[in-house]
Amino acid sequence: MTMPNSKPDNPRGELTIRTLAMPGDTNAAGDIFGGWVMAQMDLACGIRGAERAGGRIVTAAVNEMSFASPVKVGDTLSIYSDIEKIGNSSMVLYIEAWAQRYLTDVSERVTFARFTMVAIDTNGKPTKIPPLSK
DSSP states (O other), rough: OOOOOOOSOOOSSEEEEEEEOGGGGBBBTTSHHHHHHHHHHHHHHHHHHHHHHSSSSEEEEEEEEOOOOOOOEEEEEEEEEEEEEOOOOEEEEEEEEEOOTTSOOOEEEEEEEEEEEEEEEETSSSSOOOOOOO
8 A cells, every 4th residue: 555645635534532742742853752643643543443343452563654744842633543454353544643733723644654453352362353233
């Protein structure tokens, strides 16, 4: 799969997390640390993946990730998730992070990624993802 290269006007997927970027989340340059943004994306995958799997889910891989622009202190970060593929025990989620710039109506996609998540049982072993109920 290829990553989208153009800057979209609207987010792709379902709003899964919305949070505020705070001063304690900054890197040495004063921007929000990329690892913090990535952690928010991982949390969104965990929420959306667990809902779909109906149980525990873990991150197996971050397949692709691209940072387009920095998140600043005071920005509202919104994470959108879209389940692209479901296998036997794993799923691939496409994740976008959008920043609503502090005290403005301006929102822009700041990063996007694909995460592979695996459903696990109580023993931590991969387990089948149930089919969608009708």
